[in-house]
Amino acid sequence: MGHEIAERGPLARAGAEMAVRPAREDDPDLELVERWKQGDAGAFEALVRRHERRVFRLLLRMLGNPAEAEEVAQETFLNLHRHGHRFRQEARFSTFVYRVAANAALNRRRAIGRGERREQELARQQQGGVEVPSQPLDPEAAAASTQVRARVQAGLAKLSPALRLPLVLYDIEGLPYGEIARVLELAEGTVKSRIHRARMALREILGGLVRETETGRIDA
Amino acid sequence: MNHHDVRARLSEYLEGELSLRQRALVDAHLDACSVCREELGELRVTVRLLRGFEDAAPRTAIADAVMDRIRAGEGAPSWWSRLTAQLEELTQPRVVRPLVVCALGLAALLVVRPEIMNVWRSPVGAPPQAVRARAPGLSDLPVASAPAPRAVGRALGAPSADVVAERPPVRRVWRHVGTGGSLEFRGDPVYRHVRPLLSRVPVVNEAPPFPSPGWPLMMGPDPGAGFPSVRTVSGGR
Numbered sequence: 001m002g003h004e005i006a007e008r009g010p011l012a013r014a015g016a017e018m019a020v021r022p023a024r025e026d027d028p029d030l031e032l033v034e035r036w037k038q039g040d041a042g043a044f045e046a047l048v049r050r051h052e053r054r055v056f057r058l059l060l061r062m063l064g065n066p067a068e069a070e071e072v073a074q075e076t077f078l079n080l081h082r083h084g085h086r087f088r089q090e091a092r093f094s095t096f097v098y099r100v101a102a103n104a105a106l107n108r109r110r111a112i113g114r115g116e117r118r119e120q121e122l123a124r125q126q127q128g129g130v131e132v133p134s135q136p137l138d139p140e141a142a143a144a145s146t147q148v149r150a151r152v153q154a155g156l157a158k159l160s161p162a163l164r165l166p167l168v169l170y171d172i173e174g175l176p177y178g179e180i181a182r183v184l185e186l187a188e189g190t191v192k193s194r195i196h197r198a199r200m201a202l203r204e205i206l207g208g209l210v211r212e213t214e215t216g217r218i219d220a
Numbered sequence: 221m222n223h224h225d226v227r228a229r230l231s232e233y234l235e236g237e238l239s240l241r242q243r244a245l246v247d248a249h250l251d252a253c254s255v256c257r258e259e260l261g262e263l264r265v266t267v268r269l270l271r272g273f274e275d276a277a278p279r280t281a282i283a284d285a286v287m288d289r290i291r292a293g294e295g296a297p298s299w300w301s302r303l304t305a306q307l308e309e310l311t312q313p314r315v316v317r318p319l320v321v322c323a324l325g326l327a328a329l330l331v332v333r334p335e336i337m338n339v340w341r342s343p344v345g346a347p348p349q350a351v352r353a354r355a356p357g358l359s360d361l362p363v364a365s366a367p368a369p370r371a372v373g374r375a376l377g378a379p380s381a382d383v384v385a386e387r388p389p390v391r392r393v394w395r396h397v398g399t400g401g402s403l404e405f406r407g408d409p410v411y412r413h414v415r416p417l418l419s420r421v422p423v424v425n426e427a428p429p430f431p432s433p434g435w436p437l438m439m440g441p442d443p444g445a446g447f448p449s450v451r452t453v454s455g456g457r
Binding site for chain 2: 019041044045048049051052054055057062066069070073074077078079081082083085086088139145148152166171172192195196199200202203206209211213214
């Protein structure tokens with residue numbers, strides 16, 4: 001009954017071996033990181049190119065605004081360059097990048113002012129539709145799909161960062177629980193519990209949309 | 221399994237993370253509870269909506285912008301950042317662990333061989349006279365400043381004799397005796413007698429009060445004589 005999500009879910013995507021793998025040996029970034037630490041600027045640029053998209057995606061889902069996400073992504077990589085020597089290779093480099101990006105997103109939210117201005121801005125964007133690059137099949141479906149995404153994004157913005165971050169990392173970015181626990185420096189059980197609470201809260205927030213989608217009136 | 225328990229496990233149920241037994245219990249509850257069935261359906265749709273987000277790409281090349289800003293001087297680590305990084309480096313387990321092991325080893329060595337500390341505690345070769353001056357009441361006792369080894373042996377071996385140590389402390393003396401600082405005693409009955417006695421004697425400072433009469437103590441090597449000078453408190457021969 002419930003296995004269909006697990007089959008295409010993050011655990012399936014990441015592979016069960018992720019949960020037990022050592023943090024460093026299979027890190028595909030290790031060579032570039034070593035070169036960067038030895039002063040190779042090209043290696044750092046290659047790392048940025050490799051990770052810019054996932055950092056942008058995370059920030060977009062956390063902040064809701066593409067322009068702001070791009071700006072914070074730049075800050076994330078500058079911070080990474082500034083504090084990269086703190087990367088001890090005890091976890092994957094991508095985990096470290098996610099952690100820096102998550103902190104940048106949380107700092108940005110605090111700077112905005114505890115979310116109030118953010119909510120207003122998102123409400124405005126919801127009316128006009130958030131611009132998210134996509135490859136729609138047909139214009140009608142694209143319009144509906146864009147509207148649904150905007151409503152989901154607005155719903156996400158109403159969650160507290162403590163719930164939103166693990167939810168985005170798991171359900172959108174597809175990270176396994178263990179890696180999310182390392183990114184957020186939380187226990188794996190706490191991560192699972194927050195994801196469940198975030199889903200339940202989002203279900204409440206999206207209420208009507210969820211029911212319409214469930215009955216087939218809207219195609220998700 | 222009640223309504224509350226099932227609600228708390230719906231995500232795990234969707235992800236297929238429950239044990240077979242738990243899954244059977246949830247299934248049984250879902251068969252009977254339409255509210256939970258509805259919640260499960262809505263939760264499934266919520267997850268589908270979240271996972272339906274298409275891949276998003278930045279409109280500008282973030283890497284180019286970042287590298288331009290780095291070339292312009294941004295993103296350089298501050299002196300504070302470098303300092304904290306170095307401090308963090310020092311507290312890394314690979315640095316700390318060997319230090320802890322060394323410290324524990326040293327502590328264990330000190331427990332087993334506490335006399336090692338005497339190497340620093342007492343300077344070797346300080347004039348015995350200074351000690352005598354700080355030991356009032358003993359200065360009038362006869363001093364055998366350079367006894368023959370056998371005389372020392374007699375003093376130590378006699379049941380009524382008390383041998384008073386001056387300086388350096390007794391354990392230090394033992395070290396000297398044991399390591400050949402006073403070769404005159406090696407192989408002599410004196411050495412064999414002194415050794416068990418010294419194991420009972422605490423390290424004493426040169427300052428009074430001296431241990432009570434009856435405690436056998438040895439002195440350190442007399443720099444002038446080249447071997448311990450011995451003084452008897454009572455009944456010395």
